Amino acid sequence: MPGRTPPEHREPPAYQRIAAELRALILDGTLAPGQRVPSETALRDQHGVSKMTARNALLALREQGLLESRHGKGFFVRSFKPIRRNATKRLSRELWGGGRSMWSVDVENRPMVAVSEEPEEAPAPEAVAQALGVEPGTRVCRRSRVYLVEDVPVMSAVSFLPMEVVANSQILQVDTGPGGIYARLAELGHAPTRFREELRARMASPEESDLLGVGSGSPVIHVVRTAADETGRVVEVNEMVLDASRFIMEYDFTS
Amino acid sequence: MPGRTPPEHREPPAYQRIAAELRALILDGTLAPGQRVPSETALRDQHGVSKMTARNALLALREQGLLESRHGKGFFVRSFKPIRRNATKRLSRELWGGGRSMWSVDVENRPMVAVSEEPEEAPAPEAVAQALGVEPGTRVCRRSRVYLVEDVPVMSAVSFLPMEVVANSQILQVDTGPGGIYARLAELGHAPTRFREELRARMASPEESDLLGVGSGSPVIHVVRTAADETGRVVEVNEMVLDASRFIMEYDFTS
């Protein structure tokens, strides 16, 4: 006879009870962000369950984004200090006067620094080629970079630009100079003025969770920004992958 | 002596091998969306592992959003037929002429129908009160609804509107009439013209995965839309939770 706890009518499973208990401790602040939670063995002893059941409770919370695990160290309460990213800066002040926003915790914007790879000439992926209006496989300028906040990567971005536009410009250098890509595009007579951002949320792939340092099973935000100049010519396609737990995306617009 | 497979130098765990195998079958279409994948016991026999290990492979894929499970029926390949939601309709045609978008698969927009609850007068939650510019706890009009596509819920939305604005209007009825809330607000002299959407992605809470019918561990998109009239007065705060696997969010804007 296995030592099962006698199931009362419609009792939730043990791992959920344990998870709920920890969840409460996290939400009321008893377990603070960054802090270690009781280990698998500790929970096993405390609750008189097997190690697997204790572990299941922790996994459930990790899946819900409340915990992260570090091999050999423990499970830790994840902190959510969101970075506000407002794509429509020009409009926002005009419309809202700077104030008034939900989730207004932690607005102090810590600096975000970009670490760029060497730009390269590469064939355009299918979808990018279509957006740029070139034949699939056409060679385009590819710029890849990772953004860090407090030395941890929070976002990766890959830009694609048509070679005819950027040829012989500083955009082909690692350092694009003051104002970045967009300033250089403006000097080339292709100032980007029209933008579209397409946005999805999904689970991080193994590579992405590795790159962004988030646990497997964490969500990411996948953004494709298409930028066109005044004539409607697409001059940049920028594919971004963001650690969803660190960002709030803001868009302002009018009727 | 337990019957472990002898670990070669740096071999990936068995459940990951099995998961990778299934993943490949899904990605190359051998296992089509909606189709059932081999059961836990089938995988156990096929790969000579324990049931728990087979199950772990399936759970990993579920966590990555590739599978969903139905108790007593099986694990099924999830289908991704995205719904495009363009919040900035007015601008989009103007800027992009209707065409050109990434992820352009499955654009045929299946109709989305709303099922509304009876509107009610309720105290405004903290954040909502702040956005509406009223005292916390002030009673406001609360409209809750669920949106269905092909009879499955894909999004829930709760709107909050100031009582002074909507008093004695059709907005307090279940059926708001042609054009919906915004048309009524316009008639009341408060046509919403300025919008902000704040957007986060995170794991679904247990209640949300229940409501949206997504497996535990699926991501949702959490949007708060703030709408103001010409004078800048906030006339609606709309909190939406979307099944992330079903939506592509589109925003168009200018420099």
Add this chain to the structure above:
DNA sequence: TAGTGGTCTAGACCACGTT
């Protein structure tokens, strides 16, 4: 009744990180 997923046990060994 049979097959499926969901929970659970009581162990085991491995890999990682710290002491």
Add this chain to the structure above:
DNA sequence: ACGTGGTCTAGACCACTAT
């Protein structure tokens, strides 16, 4: 050496769905 998470076994029983 020790504590931690990560993987795994060989069973068991429960709950749900179908036949």
